[in-house]
Amino acid sequence: MSSAGGVQPGKLWSLFDMLRAYVSEFFFIAQLIAEMEKGGGISNPDVVKALDISSGATLEARLAPIWEKIISRDEDDSKTIVLKLPMSMPSVEAQVQRVWRAIGSFTPPMSSNQLSEILGLVTDLRNRIQDELPAHKMYYVRPELVRYYEDKDQFGNRVTERFPNSIPDIENAGKCIALGQDTASVFHLMRAMECAVGELCTSLQIPNPDREWGKLLSDLHAKIGAMPKDKKRDAWSECHANLYHVKQAWRNSTMHPISTYSPEQSKDIFQCVRTFMNQLAILI
Structure with a gap:
């Protein structure tokens, strides 16, 4: 997996670097996952807007502004999604691909079964992130x-x-x-x-x-x-x-x-x- 601004082995990262490189993307992923998992209880305005398909726009188009904060298109293959994260997380990226394909396959109006499918994929994305993060170790230098x-x-x-x-x-x-x-x-x-x-x-x-x-x-x-x-x-x-x-x-x-x-x-x-x-x- 390629990633934007990847971690360089042998280079020290300050706490500010770590927060800048990691927290914004992970916070938004976590927020998006939490909001989407609420189903009918969604409260985040951006997510509400993204899931509001009454205008006739596809869910992919409605979610695009949000997902652009955490993903980008591969330069050689526009269908391939690349996570904007500074480390390699293969299983997370694979799941992001599944979520994105599912979103792109639905057209309005979206059924409750389709929404449940997406939420199931998003839940699995959250679990994969939780599984992979402990494998990335950082060494603190005084x-x-x-x-x-x-x-x-x-x-x-x-x-x-x-x-x-x-x-x-x-x-x-x-x-x-x-x-x-x-x-x-x-x-x-x-x-x-x-x-x-x-x-x-x-x-x-x-x-x-x-x-x-x-x-x-x-x-x-x-x-x-x-x-x-x-x-x-x-x-x-x-x-x-x-x-x-x-x-x-x-x-x-x-x-x-x-x-x-x-x-x-x-x-x-x-x-x-x-x-x-x-x-x-x-x-x-």
Whole structure:
């Protein structure tokens, strides 16, 4: 089933978006169903007008202004009805097709049996909506975590431009924090760090960047020791200290199968890796 303004997986919807996309159509469907099921007790003026066939107009023509709020014609097949809903609900759409065909098949004057048939179809439409809605799940992200999910440049433009290969892991690390997958976030951060370390080794001509981090740190320390004693050397020393801290506190622990991280820890690590990679982007 196609739908107008369909829900995009991986995209956050605000409560306003959800209400705007869902409530108006569903409210009208529910109202129309309720009013039509009342039969002789119909009170909604639009529905009364729609069912008033004394003018000689077909029921399809009389209902068209109402149904246009919730359905549209398929671009390739004018006989096919498409629900204006932002999610796939196949059985609901199939029932809408039945209701619409039934409405289109009746001509004035409409008998009580014909009205009862339509009302039976509408009742089944209501039941199908109630059956299908629970299958569509939404995940609530707390407002303070939305930026972790949506921001593209989580670590800033400098890191994005200098370490483009690390961006997917950085973005996924943020999404994991937003979705409560804190240990998974740290794994992604470590992958981003490995990308940055590779660039570091290339910049300082340290061979075999895929070696164990302890050996890389030893070579980095030697390279820094050979630098002139100035502010740049101090910056590299700070970079070395931060990388050592990553190795000891994060990387080794993360590789352990029972290691888990709390939301506070994952956010702290996220910020520390951000600081390290921004510093490294300036140095190299």
